[in-house]
Amino acid sequence: MDNPYVFITRKLPAQIVKKLETNFRVKMWESEDEPIPREVLMQEAKEAAGLLTMLSEKIDAAVMDEAKNLRVIANLAVGFDNIDIDAATNRDIFVCNTPDVLTETTADLTFALMMAAARRIVEAADIVKNGEWKSWSPLLLAGHDIHHKKIGIVGMGKIGTSVAKRAKGFDMEILYHNRSRNPMAEELYGARYCSFEELISTSDFIVCLAPLTPETTKMFNKQSFMKMKTTAVFVNASRGPVVDEAALHNALISGEIAAAGLDVFEQEPIDAGHPLLSLKNVVALPHIASSSIDTRTAMMNLCIENIELVLHNNAPKTLVNKQLAK
Structure with missing residues (x-):
């Protein structure tokens, strides 16, 4: 031609x-x-x-x-x-x-999103910018520690492995669930393979990096969130449809989980009036994981x-x- x-x-x-x-x-x-x-x-x-x-x-x-x-x-x-x-x-x-x-860049953003949601960074920045910070107080915007906590990674491909590398630097215990075992992540970072049920019920941070397939569609649903710790932080940097967004919203407002960091959504761009965007314990980004x-x-x-x-x-x-x- x-x-x-x-x-x-x-x-x-x-x-x-x-x-x-x-x-x-x-x-x-x-x-x-x-x-x-x-x-x-x-x-x-x-x-x-x-x-x-x-x-x-x-x-x-x-x-x-x-x-x-x-x-x-x-x-x-x-x-x-x-x-x-x-x-x-x-x-x-x-x-x-x-x-x-884009592996390392996406892992950077995923970990940053996890930290932002756990430590309430966006919420804190808004308080300063809006002139709402009145004084120091002992529990002002107290969030959740990341170091020495348990992270569960769903989808231990190359990006998941790079997130595990970062978690190792924070002395985190690393669990993962994947279609197959990842010997490199196990050997280098001490990651432990486990069932999906064990991961979501015992992890302090649940990070989804799974590809979108018929099997993973809405894998994070009402039943999944009910099994998580009330202090759990959920992060999705994979694809929006792996999450039932109505179930996530209910879990966040009912206190079933503590916070969420989301880079992807079921419909993109997400509507500004979406219920998730009204929640202070949600950090929402416009699908920028690889955007350096x-x-x-x-x-x-x-x-x-x-x-x-x-x-x-x-x-x-x-x-x-x-x-x-x-």
């Missing part, structure tokens, strides 16, 4: 896009904040040999049926639940993601490299549907 067409579904920095423009015809949705309308995506996909997509775009069979020339989808994320992988594989379309380059300048730049570069490799008839670096590897 001569001079293939590549479409980017969100505005990226010019220096990043310029790398693609050397070899391909490139166009992108010119908004940094607003997702591309589906009808525009469907239209642009018709000619595209490559798509550089965000998690906000649903790339399903309907899109692929329009995209007769499509050879590669590069998703700017580790997760790829926004893409119908089976549909892509059946059409010989390579799907690529951005693992590894260095890491996001590395993610963009990896997407571009994968597109270039595929469109030049080479194997991509980070292939999701490995059945297509030759």
Whole structure:
């Protein structure tokens, strides 16, 4: 295919896009904040040999049926639940993601979110900014210690292992639940594999880093929160739909758990009137776990490299549907 067409579904920095423009015809949705309308995506996909997509775009069979020339989808994320992988594989379309380059940055944010929720950092900052701090007092905004407490990590992949590394530095006892054992986390950080039930009922901090699958959807529900300690802090930095948000709200207002730190939500962006956002014991972030300048730049570069490799008839670096590897 001569001079293939590549479409980017969100505005990226010019220096990043310029790398693609050397070899391909490139166009992108010119908004940094607003997702591309589906009808525009469907239209642009018709000619595209490559798509550089965000998690906000649903790339399903309907899109692929329009995209007769499509050879590669590069998703700017580790997760790829926004893409119908089976549909892509059946059409010989390579799907690529951005693992590894964001591991440490995401672990940083996950641990920071846990600390912010436990130590009431956002609440405290607001009191200062709003002129509500009147004097020092013994239990002013007293939160929960992190050091020497028990952390339970659900999803002990690369990011979970990096969170365990940070927890080890805080002298925390580390439990984890995963689809398979993680010998490295056990050997290096003393992590102990356990059942989901033991983890949620005994941990002081429950951190979800599990991928979104049919099995993990709403795994944190009414029954899960009822089993947690009343002093537990729940953190979700994976995907919003792993949590029943109504159940989480009830757990927080009833005192079943102490606090929550959330970087992801069932619907994104979350509505400003959502009940969770009215709670002082919730720290809510706009899905920024990997959002450092260095890491996001590395993610963009990896997407571009994968597109270039595929469109030049080479194997991509980070292939999701490995059945297509030759």
